[in-house]
Amino acid sequence: MAGKKQNMDSLSIDRMVESIQRRSQLTSRSLKLDSGIESTRWRGFSVGFLFSFMFAFVIPILILVLLGVL
Secondary structure, three states: OHHHHHHHHHHHHHHHHHHHHHHHHHHHHHHHHHHHHHHOHHHHHHHHHHHHHHHHHHHHHHHHHHHOOO
16 A cells, blocks of 8 residues: 555656646746847837838839829
């Protein structure tokens, strides 16, 4: 009977260790993802701003010039 009890205890400890390892891996992945997003934030903002400026001003002005309106 004592052997079964010890086996059950070691199984529950193994499950707890696996659970802790899984959670630490998820936390690590999340931190790596956040770090990657943080490092490219300003570059993405700049590119988005340039594209929106181009679509809002440059392309319409070019179209108007090509049509002879301006």
